[in-house]
Amino acid sequence: MSDDHYFPPGQSMARRVHGERSVGLLYGQRALLIGALEPLTYTGTMLSTRAGDHPFARLARTAKIQETVFLGTKAEADEALAVVHRRHERVAGTLPKAAGPHPAGTSYSAFDPELMLWTLAVIADSGRVMYETMVGALSEEERETLWQDYVRFGELFGLPREAVPASYPEFRAWWEERLASPELRATPHALEMAPLVAFEQPVPPTARANLALQNLVIKGTLPARVRGIFGIPWSAAHEAAFQAAAAAHRRARPAFPRRIRRGRNDVFFDLVSATEHRRGGTATPHISTGAA
DSSP, X not given: OOSSOSSOTTTOHHHHHHTBHHHHHHHHHHHHHHHTTSHXXXXXXHHHOOOTTOHHHHHHHHHHHHHHHHHSOHHHHHHHHXXXXXXXXXXXXXXXXXXXXXXXXXXXETTOHHHHHHHHHHHHHHHHXXXXXXXXXXXXXXXXXXXXXXXXXHHHTTOOGGGSOSSHHHHHHHHHHHHHOTTXXXXXXXXXXXXXXXXXXXXXXGGHHHHHHHHHHHHHHSOHHHHHHHTOOOOHHHHHHHHHHHHHHHHHGGGSOHHHHBSOOHHHHHHHHHHHHHTTOOOOOOOOOSOO
């Protein structure tokens, strides 16, 4: 760390990764889809949210906070972290009905280390995957350094270091085991809500072609099991189109000015929020709190 940044310019791998606009614009939707497969974390969050019919505004706020922590000064990050802490204090309770393998009455809390680790994991895996897809491969040493930055990121949100895999290989082993676990599944609400928020962002008509390309990349980077759970069609033609799009971006990227390639994405996040507001919100499925 430097005196001015938690993730210093020219030193931090997380800053290198999340400073790429293509990563900042895409990793969150991938993380959201995978994250929705942990029923306790997902349901507790949905029961506690005040986003109502403005889920894209909520997603944009979350994305801006995360970019602030990764790319902002310590003062900016501390202010954002305080906001998150206050919001997380609301995320606590017991399940009113079963959610996946978790029976009614199961307690949940945004400060539960196990649930916090899952949230960190989907961010960490999605950030790395999007960087390697859209920018270039990382060495094993770079992956380790990046993971240690993510461990620090988790600590800033209150996740104890001892609750986190100590090295990148340990994280990979944990992650692959979790992805294969039968406990990971989508609740009926998640089956509707997660793809809606991941793929149907409100954008002006002029941006719809870009949205289709963005969605192709997100779907292409998802583990096959995740695509299967959400019923996302994926054929050889889809895979070829995805690989071509990603390769084209990697080839073209060096030709773009740095200010186009790198930086915060506030203007894009604000555009999504404003478009949702202008259309009067987004119709979203209701999460049931009655008997199973």
